[in-house]
Amino acid sequence: MSETDFWTRMERRGPDEVLVGGVPVRAGSRVRLRPSAARADIFDLVLAGREAVVESIEQDDAGAFHVAVVLDDDPGRDLGEARMPGHRFFYAPDEVEPLGPPPDTPGAARVLVAGIGNIFLGDDGFGVEVARRLAREERAAGVDVVDFGIRGMDLVYALQRDYDTAILVDAAMRGEPPGTLTVLEPDLPGGGVVALEGHGLDPVKVLRLARELGRVPERVLVVCCEPATVLTGSPDEDVLAELSEPVLAAVDQAVRLVMDMIAESAGPGSRPRNRNEVT
Template sequence: MNDGSGDGADRMVGMGFWARMERRGPDVVTIAGRPVRSGSRVRLRPSALGRTDIMDLVLDGRVAVVESIEQDDEGAFHLAVTLDDDPGRDLGEARMPGHRFFYGADEVEPLDAPAAQAPGTRILVAGIGNVFLGDDGFGVEVARRMAALPQPAGVDVVDFGIRGMDLVYALQRDYDLAILVDAAPRGEAPGTLTVLEPDPAGGPSGAQVEGHGMDPVQVLRLAGELGRLPGRVVVVCCEPAMAPAGGPDEDVLVELSEPVRQAAGQAVRLVMDMIAENAGPASRPPHPEGGDMT
């Protein structure tokens, strides 16, 4: 006679397994006296354990970026990494095989500062928009201009375009501040800049993001549901001269309107000032007073 106790035990084991699967890994681990966290750079050393797998031989000595830290039931740490020079690195951030790899803590060599040195402020500047829809490409243009300027350590400037899921995964890293730059109609004069601090927790849960769509609010909600958000999120908006309708027959327009192009230069200065306020005045590079930063 089966009293069901076996089934109950199986259910408890299953519940324990899924609870472990949903548990977040540690934010930081110390390897060779250095802190390693999401965003840290490491050199892969699988040869340290004598591994001779063909992929390990190819990756041995390569520089990688830690995407996440996991810990198994026995307490061992495992690092999910993407290659620093991989042109498809965003695919690794999106959990695509062939661009994301796992290594043990004893198979990597930390390249960041020693633990005795306090880590600096980590800031993400995310350019958002569709360059084929005119003024909607405002955020992408700002990211392009900023990428040509020297940035302090810990500041990443990335053109995400319309890749919403890529931004979701990037927000899972340990950024102190994320500055999203986007075009958004708010009823102002074309070229008007507005700084917003959205509440990612607001609105209904269960947010969904299209792989090739970008709604900053939905992106922030989904990133929060996945378990991690920067300490502060700011959105720098620009009023477009013409907002895209988003229809399939919409004309391709690759140039910004004149007021939005001028606003792009102002936005660069604004974002650089935000970076300086959070990373220190020494991080502010010189720029022409009143000029258009190109």
């Protein structure tokens, strides 16, 4: 086999979905890991029984299919979704147990909910707390909830994926009473060089850079909460790792609001998918 043929085989993509016990499994499907004792290594066995989300279906150079997953409760799950090593795991289709139906229909919309903020700057941690609570809620396959904190570049890369809608949750001063929620659909200005801060996350800068690098989802919404405490992170400020009373009271309301937005956004789409039966 020539070198060209080898790389052609290595780069061959797997199908969009496989059938496991008659249930379609594809990107966004939730599964339980059931590694085969005959094929698994010790690390696979440690993960037995854990819940995971399918990131993709891969095909190796021998033509075998593998289900690439990220762990549901992995704090570095977004790194796995970015195909970084150490947070993405591979199983044969018969080593995963589907948990419920896959994304509603072929081509179902994908939604990213991004919690933003610094948990050590008081009310700036609002988006992170909302993301944490949303992560405990049942949600449709194809809906990802990620606590990005202040990792702006990670969010930029996440926005490059095939999400149809992104919902960013953050604290922002808009002159309203503390705890007031506002939903914005930002109009991104163009031009100029975008530079992200190493220890902060400005949603507008992130969205502009994501667009310059390739794409942003077709629809972007920002859920803002008016803070009561505003800290800048300067050396003379004390660390405040808790939300103020009015902002904490707004968290549950924000969770319900975002869940309603997810339900509205995650409707059926029309992208065709390939199918491969697994027996």
